[in-house]
Amino acid sequence: MEKQQDLRISVRTIPDSALRFVGFLSFFDRYGTPPMLVALSLGTSLSFAQAVQLVASYALFYAIGQPIWGVLSDRFGRLAVLRAALIGACLGAVASIMFTDYLPLLIARSVTGFMFGALYPTLMTLLGDTRTGVERARGLSDLQIYSSLGTTLATLASGALATYANWRLVFLLPALGCVAALYSLRKAAEPEHSRSGFQFRAALRPMNLALYAIVFLEGGLLMGLLTYIVPALQESGVAIGLAGALGCAFALGVILGARLMRRLVA
16 A cells, blocks of 8 residues: 555656657657658768668667667666656757768768667556556547657658758757757656566567557558658758648547547546
């Protein structure tokens, strides 16, 4: 009983608005670069193929980092990892602004992807640790909605910002967002339940392996096919605004599905 009371106290110290904003920020940065690939190649010394490689490297390190961050969050705590990743993501975004040559930009975007890769899974495990039942499902639904809003805004706006203003703005906004997120978490306390040992045998249960297969397919679609829809449309002659609108249809579908889940979960 005392443990449950401590858990409820811990939950209150983590603002829901902060978790939603971090989810929004994670997907804004993740989907912000592809729509501006054409403008990025024109504004730097990069060829279009090299600009595409920035996205591929970002996605690769985004994915590679997630199991590493998961083990670290089990060992050191979810909020500790969340704060460390936000600091690293901020530094990576700032470094992305400073360079215009291929190799430094590639390194900066790879580091940024590695750091941003920690945010969303850590948010999900925080919700799993600190909420149960309907409250957990509604928290996940809200996280999906705000993350998809980040996808929508990035897909719609980043290409236009890079084309009509400056491509550096697309990297500057996530850096500022990381600072704001760190400030919003300044008083948050680590939930007691978030420190647990990693159980390798449990991770290899048959149902978990089936889940990994489904997620593997989903990740291939999200990080592969959907990532390159907007730049492919632009290369085909579609206007920036229309390409962004078509590309964000996926995010709108997620938002509607998350709203439906909130109604069905009870």
